[in-house]
Amino acid sequence: MSRGGATKDRESGPERKCIVSGTVQPKARLVRFVRSPEDLIVPDIAGKLPGRGIWVSPDRAMLETAVAKGLFSKAARAKVTTPDGLPDMVEAGITRRLTDLISLARKSGEAVAGYEKVKTWLEKGEAKVLIQASDGSERGKGKLNTPRDGKWLGWLTSEELGLAFGRQAVIHAAIRTGGLAARVIDEAQRLRGLRPDVTEGAIGGTARRKGQTD
Structure with a gap:
């Protein structure tokens, strides 16, 4: 099946830095988190919650790294709690x-x-x-x-x-x-990036499942 014909995606607009990789990307390509009044890290999927944003690439491994290395606390400049199963959330x-x-x-x-x-x-x-x-x-x-x-x-x-x-x-x-x-x-x-069974295959290309061959 032909999967060609990809066009340039939207790249304009405000950019933010991922606290794990350090890469700067458009906000639409990252996931925003905020610190709640109870010092809990809350995913802000729509990007509308009040508070200072903390940004992470939408990648399961990066989210796990952010939790394991306490990067949310470092970014928030305060001790915060991350909910269990944050990548799944x-x-x-x-x-x-x-x-x-x-x-x-x-x-x-x-x-x-x-x-x-x-x-x-x-x-x-x-x-x-x-x-x-x-x-x-x-x-x-x-x-x-x-x-x-x-x-x-x-x-x-x-x-x-x-x-x-x-x-x-x-x-x-x-x-x-x-x-x-x-x-x-x-x-x-x-x-x-959050689906563990999706391997390489850009939007516009063929996405392969683990174990799938030509």
Whole structure:
């Protein structure tokens, strides 16, 4: 299945530094945390909570390192407590935000689900993002190609994708060009590093599962 045609992602806007890697990235590509009045580190998935932000790359290993080495306390300049299972908490929050965005796109007529509808959008050049469930049939998914100058996302499960469309399960979905498509891509990029069974494969390229071969 062709997974080419990736376009340049949004890189503009305010930037912040990851407390683990030291890299500076757009805020949309990082995860913000804040210190609560009870000195608890709280994930701020939407980036709207009051307080001084602490930023970490959306990567499970980096989050685990931040906890293990006490980097949140160092960044907060105070002794803080991190909740158990912080990486899982962040993954769940970003997954929920991503499915909510896809659901919003559906309600506004900017997203469709189902093989035939998605195929029609792709053939007409209406789709910006092709989304396919990670647990869907590789043979079935291989019949659809990434939109020209578009993106492919493949690490939501069929159940998670189904939630966005009010169904039990969805394998194929597509989103039109627009602001919601860009936001979906940003959230999907954040989610990828938090899914331990997703290996290398950039958005717009083929995402491989552990153990998958050519």
